[in-house]
Amino acid sequence: MPETRPAAPPQVSPIDDPAGRDREVLRILVIDDEEGMREGMRRVLERRGFSVRTARDGETALRLLEDAPADVALVDLKMPGIDGFKVTESITRRFAGRTVVVIVSALATVEAAVEVTQHGAFDFLVKPFTPEDLVQVVNRAAQQWRLIRERERYLSELASERNLSHQMIASMHEGVVVLNIRREPVLMNPRAEHFLGTHFRDGVTLADIFPDLEIQTAIEAVVEAAAGKSETRVLQRSIGDAEAGGSHGSSSTGAWEGMLSVSISPLMLDGERGGAIVILTDVTESWKAEQDKNRFVSMVAHELKSPLSAILNYINVILTGMFDDNPAKIKEMLERCKVRGEALLDLVRDLLYINSRDVGKVERSIEELDLKAVIASQLEFFKVQTEKRRIVAVLDAPLPRYPVRADRGDMDRVFMNLISNGIKYNRERGSLTVRITDAGDAWEIAVSDTGIGMSEAELSCIFHEFYRVKGPKTSGIAGTGLGLATVKRVLGEYNGRITVHSKPDAGSTFTVLFPKG
């Protein structure tokens, strides 16, 4: 029936039409008490491809509709029992939107037309009619039925879209609070409730949700701002005692603690101010990282300024000319400037190394290395220092090879730091022993010195960045405070470990466990 349906049937998903009602064949119910009329209409319509059922009276018709719906009902006005008006009313009441009613009547008057439409019919057909008249009216009714179906589908799509938006907002990782133009909260998702520790309920006020005056003021300003000025304000707020260094996550009371970014945007409804949307984002991690970074930078500034102060101090003393008659004293001061300057360079080098590791710039090239060879070459490198202080350095490694898989630069750095410490914090004529032993699936490398050792309190801090053991015994020993911190970090990347045993004035032993290669 190409004249009744569009060329391509509409794509209907099974969700929209679970009963399969939007199929090709339109279902028609003919209700007429005259059999000849019923059968004549059936013949005409079936020939045009419609599916037709018939009923002899209103009761039968309603029963048939209960069994299976019809898309178009052709209702004879004059019937015994329930008349056409009553049937039409019943159908439109019970099957509104599903069945389009067309009245078939001999009363060809305007009054009659008005009356049937008042009873809920869509159209009417005047008896007697030709088959073409019938088909025309049925086609119009079919079109109406399609329109109704489409509107229904549109409404159900709209409803599911609204449902989708609602679920999206509810599922968001960010907290969302929506305020109307009167600053009344109208929506709050579970995440916002979690962050703010309040529950959305009718009559909840802005101040209940945001007790913070600055946030209230910002929301006021955004809502007040002229339409079209879609200015967003962003604030940061700590919730709980996160700022005081409390642990991130939930406190003992179960309330959320951390740093929130509060972003307030105007809510525009059809180009008009409609209120504000507040988005709450958990920025605790990045905030903490920033805090750490700031602390690190101020520590670095301090560590850079100390040697520079000492150097400038010496130079200024020399420049006063007060020691011009004492070249030996001047030379002594310049020697110290040199030592401090070199230490400063070491610090910058260590900082760059740490930074490059942090940003992942360092390409590690993992290869098979022999720990014995790595350590031997480092001991060789420090030979001048050991000899100068008359320290006896021993490498105790009986096996021919101690294979590991690691980056050569990383291994050099680890053992350079440990050996350098073993010399710097040793005593004159002391000894430095590096002993490698088999510890199952790892090599154990013990670096022992006979130097000043450390107290329990000092031991607890030595792997912290910039910590240096300070006191009369260590004065004059240059260092960056980054060596052991770096060693620990590098070893961590290889699943290695470092431990330390020490006693004041009895020396220290640093023990590294490194996985076998």
Add this chain to the structure above:
Amino acid sequence: MARILIVDDDTDLIEGQKAFLEKRGYHVETALAIEEGLEKARTTAPDIIIADLMMEHYDSGFVFCKKVRELPGLGTVPIIMQTAAPRKVGFTFETGAAPGREWMKVDEVLTKPVPLEHLLGKIEQYLSSRKTNA
């Protein structure tokens, strides 16, 4: 001859300042840690003290100053603190402001590197006001 006590864990800084101040006619005592500093303060009764802030701990300078003030005869000795820490130290206090100095019990906070002439000027200023008051 006025006596100065310098307490700082940086031997080089002490060496430089000591050399300079001695040439200017002061008697200079030095200490590398607060215990040693307290001992020197007790035994040598300095006329003025110059102390570092961050020594064994980040607040060693405060501890030292408080303890010095409790020593007999040193309740009002001028104390100049010199530190390489930024003026606004992150944790609790601001060294530049008067309340901070009051709390720390120091008279002056100087930021390292302190120019020698500036240090000398401050020392002379506190010593002369002390003489006037006495």
